[in-house]
Amino acid sequence: MDVDGLRKSPIGELVPISGTDPRTGLGWSYWAFVPQPLPASPTLGARAANIAGLAAMEVARLDQAVSQLPRPEILVRPTVRREAASTSALEGTYASFDDVLEADFLDDRQLTVEQREIRNYVTATDQAVELIKTYPISRNLAGRLQATIVKGTQGDSFDAGDIRQRQVAIGPKNRPIEEARFVPVPGDDRLVQGMSDWEKWVNRDDDFMIVARMAMAHYQFETLHPFADGNGRLGRLIAILQLMQDGVLRWPVLNLAPWLEQRRDVYQQGLLDVTLTGDFDPWIEFFAEAVHVQARAGVQKITQLLILRDSIVEDLRVQGVKGTALHLAEFLIGYPVLDVPTARILTGKGFETANQAVAKLVDKGLLVEITGKRQNRLFVCRQVLNVTQFLV
Incomplete structure (x- = not known):
């Protein structure tokens, strides 16, 4: 972790932490980063505002394209499973798309580890679509989804379903904490307060651009890293839920994860750069480009699938x-x-x-x-x- 760089962060502070390595029994001392709450009145540069605005327009076009279908849920299904495969790949879980689709027809005993994790994400998405109709985005809603995402996996621990009460580190597994890429806020009252502030910020009623709001909320969620496992997958799902809560998107048909998967290093570095500089604009531009490109491509893919369907049906009729x-x-x-x-x-x-x-x-x-x-x-x-x- 870039301790010297993080020490200079204008939007948070390093705090001392210590513990005992269970593998060696040796004590350790290090630092964790506690972010400040997101700004109450954020401002955007012209470029970030422009890209965020264009992205929101493309999402509206995607929603309109899906709404014109007689059975929108038919196209929602493969979209969610494609997102599940890519969002899991970002966390190191890989499975072919054939295996992802096959998992729907297997019982728990037949699932591979990869299929279980990916199917959990599909289940969580279905759950989220129903929950967001009644409940706002919140710590409680996030906890319910996180419990579903990690169910029956290595991440299914005693604190599944609620924010963690322990220190975690982001980076190589089974390595000393000093080798972590990032160490988020300790699992104590500071994390509880951070999640409370995040929840209020996400749900506040103002005219701040929805795509910029998604980008900033995603940064804060990933920086807080509120759960012991599944934060990346959950954070990207919450971004889609923000569009649905805002009424911009009625179905989870925006595939952000495949675009981010192809740019994993830039994605991770972009999050860290916000912490180091306090400048949200480059991150918002990056995130908004993902939304813009993927929403436009989603419309094209819907058209492609409908053309294929009509061709298949016509060929069978002949x-x-x-x-x-x-x-x-x-x-x-x-x-x-x-x-x-x-x-x-x-x-x-x-x-x-x-x-x-x-x-x-x-x-x-x-x-x-x-x-x-x-x-x-x-x-x-x-x-x-x-x-x-x-x-x-």
Whole structure:
């Protein structure tokens, strides 16, 4: 950690900390950073304000594009799973997009460690979408989501679901604290107060630009690092919830994590630079560019998927396919991997009818079985998967 640089920070202070390394039994003394509350009346430079404004306009276009769909939730599904894969990759958890989609159809005993963590994020997103309809963004809401994100993983500790009561460090695992990239505020009254101030700032009623608000709130959340695990994933989910709470976005269809994943080092350094300099503008510009680019790309991807859906349906019609099989084909842009029970739910038909519809799409080469004809068979539509796995 850049102790000398952080000592000069204009927006926080270093405080002494000490403890005992459980691996060696030796005591240690070091420093942790306690940020000041976010400014009550933040000001933006012209460039930051311009990019933040353009980003908000693109988010509005994305929301409008989704709202015009007869079944918006169909396209929400692959978007959330793409976000889950990338936001987990930012924290060092990697899985192929095929594995991410397959996880929906596995029970807990069949999940890999990676699939469990990613599916937890999907579950937390679904939970968040429901909670934000009733509750504001808060410490309590964040805690409920964090408990879901870490459930059944190595991060599922005694303090899951509430802010930590212990010191943590960000950096290589199982290394001395002196080798940490950053050491956040101790888990005591200072963290409790920091979260209280953050909660009030996020929910205050003013005209400060929403994308700039997202960027600053995300910085503060990650700097506080309020939970023992899952802070990065949770912080990026909260950014999407801010758009939903503000009424700018009705569905979680903005994929920020893939863009940030490609710029991991710049992302991490950008957060640290705010701490070192107290200048939020470069960070807001970076974050707003992510929102702007990804919202615009989201509109393009929706168009691409709808064109693909229409092409698939038209091709099947030409081949004489009709009825339930044709109806099922329309759902594949949201379910490129599915099983017969899911096909039954989507079409509203009985099991045998749904099974025959799946068989018909297999016969036409649209679906391919990927489970070796064992029980609980899974099928994939490669045409759709090739598009959705690269959702931006």
